[in-house]
Amino acid sequence: MSSRAEGRLPGSFRDPAGFVFQTDGTFYRQVNRSYATTFDALMRSGLYEKLAAQGLLIPHEDADPGLAPEPDAFAVIKPEQLGFVSYPFEWSFSQLKDAALTTLQVQRQALSYGLSLKDASAYNMQLHDGRPTLIDTLSFEPYEPGLPWVGYRQFCQQFLAPLALMAYRDVRLGTLLQGHLDGLPLDLAVRLLPWRTRLRPGLLMHLHLHSRAQTRHADSPQDREGLKGRMNRRRLDAVLESLASTIRKLTWNPGDTPWASYGDQSSYSEAGQADKERLVAEYLAMVDAESVWDLGGNVGIFSRIAAARDVPVVSIDSDPGAIDLNYRRMAERGERNLYPLVADLTSPSPALGWDNREVRSLTERGPAGLVMGLALIHHLAISNNTRFEQVAEFLASLGRSLLIEFVPPDDPMVRRLLAMRNHTFPWYTQEAFETAFKQFFRVQRTDLIMDSQRLLYLMTRRHE
DSSP: OOOOEEEEOTTOOSOTTEEEEEETTEEEEEEEGGGHHHHHHHHHHSHHHHHHHTTSBOOEEEEOGGGOSSSSEEEEEEEOOOSOOOOGGGSOHHHHHHHHHHHHHHHHHHHHTTEEESOOOGGGEEEETTEEEEOOTTOEEEOOTBOOOTTHHHHIIIIIHHHHHHHHTOGGGGGGGGGOTTOOOHHHHHHHSOGGGGGSHHHIIIIIIHHHHHHHTTTSOOOHHHHTTSBOHHHHHHHHHHHHHHHHHOOOOGGGSTTTTGGGSOSSOHHHHHHHHHHHHHHHHHHOOSOEEEETOTTSHHHHHHHTTSSOEEEEESOHHHHHHHHHHHHHHTOSSEEEEEOOTTSOOOOBSGGGOSBOOTGGGOOEEEEEETTOHHIIIIISOOOHHHHHHHHHHHEEEEEEEEOOTTSHHHHHHHHTSSSOOTTOSHHHHHHHHTTTEEEEEEEEOTTSSOEEEEEEETTO
């Protein structure tokens, strides 16, 4: 049987050195002939082996060059496959910070091998085996003594500027990256930052003065030849250390957001919480899904029950504090298959970039084997005024199976939500919930959670 080539990914077109493509569900990277000399130099230098061994660069194996979907291929490589692809505007503060420090770590090691990163795109970083990892093997070029780091401006725009805004203004400003895929314009960032950031030497140098220099030289950009001799190796190392030090000093307290401590303020008795955890584990065993999306995952209590089955688990919540705590715990414990994600289900990440295909929407990155919606339905239905039929159709688009919790109208949390609305929800009933969801799913099992009136449902999408 011949393999089915799906061709290059729509978002992989900017780098003339090569591109990512997919064949029969597996991702590969074509290395073009124009990059052959540099690719050979990278592989002979020892840098690739060192970075891969440290978890800083995604490992790959050689693949059949005949798989190349386009002419002019020098080689085809098969990287270790990612469990999930996310984007910088979906990351928590700590995740973006760790990705920034990893980028700098890779650059400093590359210089010691006579190579340099030719860009500093945050989109080249992904969570892999539980830590931010460079996924673009073709990001390296020979280091030319005397030249500044070509990725400096991009690093400041895609990492330093959003992190500074998140730390000094509001963590939600990280979502500005969604509207600026090339990174935040520095003139915008410095206008939004408080004046006191000028008293921080790193922020003064890399943001405020950098922005001023960009404005001053906007009409007279210099080419590569014109920049030679501007920065010796010693000065370049000092710039990289200054960037790393500036990033490390940026901090943010995730306890400042409303739901960050919600996981410790359970709506259940101790017995009820234990019963819910037991039931969730049983449902997961029944489905045996190859991937799980935990919607409204908060700090990841139930995400971790799913992750114990050694499958990729995307833990989604709109609260950046909850996701930051989730990520920090994941990093501290060395958990390898969790993917915390800041996303609002009432307005999921859209398709963006060139032809609206460069960055995939959240829904395009599914479907998951199983979607979990625990303590979620009342928020979508009441807080967002979304009918059960709409919620059911949306969840059916995200996964093949569904583990969902129905929170009844007399539940204290539902009563609290209703008290904040100026109209009633007569349609918010268990009967209406079941009727709506049975249009899209078949119910496999239902259980009442101990010491509560909340119900768990395990469903399978129709036509599966």
